Amino acid sequence: MTLAVLVAYLGCVLAIGLVSHRFFRGTGEDYFLATRTIGPFVLLMSLFGTHMTAFSLLGASGEAYRTGIGVFALMASSSALVVPAVIFFVGTRLWAVGKRHGLLTQVQYFRARYESDGLGLLLFVVLVALVVPYLLIGVMGGGLTLTQITGGQVPGWVGGLVMTAVVMAYVTAGGLRGTAWANTFQTLVFMVLGAVTLAYLLDRLGGLGPALERVAAAHPELMVRGDAVPPLKLLSYTLIPLSVGMFPHIFMHWLSARGAASFRLPVVAYPVCIMIVWVPSVVLGVLGHDTFDDLRGPAVNSVLIRLIEHHAPDVLAGLLGAGVLAAVMSSLDSQVLAIGNMFTQDVVRHYGFHDQMGERQQVLAGRLFVGGVLLLTYLLSLVTPTRIFSLAVWSFSGYAALLPVALAAIFWRRSTRAGAYAAVVTVAVLWIWFFSVGGDDPAYTVGGTGVMPVAVMFLASIAAVVVGSLVSRPPSEATLARFFR
Amino acid sequence: MTAGRAVRVALYGALAALYALHQDAWFRHDPRIVLGLPVGLAYHVAYCVAASLLMALLVKLAWPAGLETDGDAP
Numbered sequence: 001m002t003l004a005v006l007v008a009y010l011g012c013v014l015a016i017g018l019v020s021h022r023f024f025r026g027t028g029e030d031y032f033l034a035t036r037t038i039g040p041f042v043l044l045m046s047l048f049g050t051h052m053t054a055f056s057l058l059g060a061s062g063e064a065y066r067t068g069i070g071v072f073a074l075m076a077s078s079s080a081l082v083v084p085a086v087i088f089f090v091g092t093r094l095w096a097v098g099k100r101h102g103l104l105t106q107v108q109y110f111r112a113r114y115e116s117d118g119l120g121l122l123l124f125v126v127l128v129a130l131v132v133p134y135l136l137i138g139v140m141g142g143g144l145t146l147t148q149i150t151g152g153q154v155p156g157w158v159g160g161l162v163m164t165a166v167v168m169a170y171v172t173a174g175g176l177r178g179t180a181w182a183n184t185f186q187t188l189v190f191m192v193l194g195a196v197t198l199a200y201l202l203d204r205l206g207g208l209g210p211a212l213e214r215v216a217a218a219h220p221e222l223m224v225r226g227d228a229v230p231p232l233k234l235l236s237y238t239l240i241p242l243s244v245g246m247f248p249h250i251f252m253h254w255l256s257a258r259g260a261a262s263f264r265l266p267v268v269a270y271p272v273c274i275m276i277v278w279v280p281s282v283v284l285g286v287l288g289h290d291t292f293d294d295l296r297g298p299a300v301n302s303v304l305i306r307l308i309e310h311h312a313p314d315v316l317a318g319l320l321g322a323g324v325l326a327a328v329m330s331s332l333d334s335q336v337l338a339i340g341n342m343f344t345q346d347v348v349r350h351y352g353f354h355d356q357m358g359e360r361q362q363v364l365a366g367r368l369f370v371g372g373v374l375l376l377t378y379l380l381s382l383v384t385p386t387r388i389f390s391l392a393v394w395s396f397s398g399y400a401a402l403l404p405v406a407l408a409a410i411f412w413r414r415s416t417r418a419g420a421y422a423a424v425v426t427v428a429v430l431w432i433w434f435f436s437v438g439g440d441d442p443a444y445t446v447g448g449t450g451v452m453p454v455a456v457m458f459l460a461s462i463a464a465v466v467v468g469s470l471v472s473r474p475p476s477e478a479t480l481a482r483f484f485r
Numbered sequence: 486m487t488a489g490r491a492v493r494v495a496l497y498g499a500l501a502a503l504y505a506l507h508q509d510a511w512f513r514h515d516p517r518i519v520l521g522l523p524v525g526l527a528y529h530v531a532y533c534v535a536a537s538l539l540m541a542l543l544v545k546l547a548w549p550a551g552l553e554t555d556g557d558a559p
Contacts, residue, residue, distance in 0.1 A: 077530075081532075260548075
């Protein structure tokens with residue numbers, strides 16, 4: 001039954017993606033940005049589904065099982081304020097500039113705003129390098145989860161292969177329109193399933209109040225943030241959600257909006273969406289102790305799956321599996337499309353065709369890159385060690401620390417190419433240094449102070465862009481006239 | 486300062502205040518149950534609702550000027 005539910009779910013996603021192909025207009029802008037026609041609801045679902053990964057369901061419940069309720073403040077409520085604020089202040093403005101100048105990627109924006117081909121190329125390399133671990137985590141995590149949910153019936157490599165094949169089919173066929181529609185369906189699936197799973201399991205546990213009382217009696221430390229999340233860690237962690245301002249896939253979805261008004265719903269509803277997904281994960285993670293009190297190590301990340309196996313029928317396990325697939329695929333599709341877009345526009349079209357590439361050639365190149373990146377990701381996932389999962393927070397930190405480059409580009413006329421170069425290089429050097437000393441320690445903070453590396457990188461990035469800009473020549477009047485009104 | 490600008494500044498101030506309120510030192514070691522949840526969790530659930538309300542005010546009263554015309558221009 002579990003397998004049947006999973007197959008039915010994948011069939012639905014595939015059908016949605018393939019139907020979207022009938023609306024394809026045959027141009028590069030349509031393939032990569034759906035000709036900028038995405039409305040408020042689909043934009044909200046696309047942004048949220050792309051941002052949320054399987055961690056929101058499984059990792060969050062595992063962290064809650066291990067450290068208690070503090071994980072909600074650390075990772076969820078901070079994002080509930082920071083992410084919509086970034087969409088409001090950054091996303092809307094980049095959309096306007098992107099539409100005015102016909103931009104298709106963020107590298108095109110930075111290259112033009114900072115008047116530098118070299119900076120564009122450097123950013124291309126850094127942005128793609130940071131998204132690679134993110135892609136691998138999705139494919140590997142999805143495959144491993146399917147193995148657990150199906151009791152070993154689906155080996156990890158088969159799960160990863162099926163997921164990759166389905167994403168490849170609907171992204172190559174439907175481009176961003178197919179991705180956005182499939183994301184909308186998938187986001188609704190994992191939001192609804194979180195609530196259904198919570199309601200069902202709470203009923204089986206005898207209600208929220210009694211279950212919490214039992215866990216609190218045995219583990220009072222899980223009912224408070226306490227020392228599990230010290231104040232400096234909580235404070236510095238609020239910088240990590242700033243990463244949405246530099247994710248290539250989020251940028252791509254911003255550019256796809258039909259109008260500025262399309263951003264209003266995502267800005268307002270984002271905090272509520274985060275609450276809907278994360279509250280069930282965190283509550284069920286803590287309540288996991290009521291059923292299993294002896295999970296240790298990596299096993300804690302499967303607490304939600306174990307709860308369902310123990311308390312729920314097959315069909316709910318299948319639905320949870322569908323929810324995990326939804327979370328993984330709704331991120332994976334946008335990431336590979338964004339990378340395919342960047343390879344096509346920023347490398348092949350810009351350097352190979354001097355920006356004169358035909359529409360059909362763009363679409364063909366985009367499809368080839370999407371297929372190639374997915375295939376490469378899948379092959380790498382077969383040989384990559386599972387410790388790569390710890391790279392997620394490092395990937396997010398790198399993107400967040402690059403945000404000052406975008407903020408300066410949008411809000412500070414005096415910011416220059418030299419400032420942007422200084423910030424990118426500073427972040428890259430600090431990232432490599434911090435990773436070399438703390439990459440193997442999931443609890444690493446700077447000097448054991450509780451301060452996350454992202455805080456140091458972010459402040460250094462601001463300093464670099466300011467100093468680098470002030471000591472260099474201001475941008476040309478033509479550029480300022482183009483990007484500031 | 487015009488009324489519109491004053492509202493905008495007030496909302497940006499509210500945003501900064503809400504950011505500061507994320508640091509809930511006052512509930513850090515408090516195990517009470519409020520609205521069926523540990524108070525430290527209930528606070529942050531309410532925080533999400535407050536964030537949504539503030540975003541609604543920002544969208545309604547402090548929407549960036551010129552975006553629609555900029556973006557929709559041919």
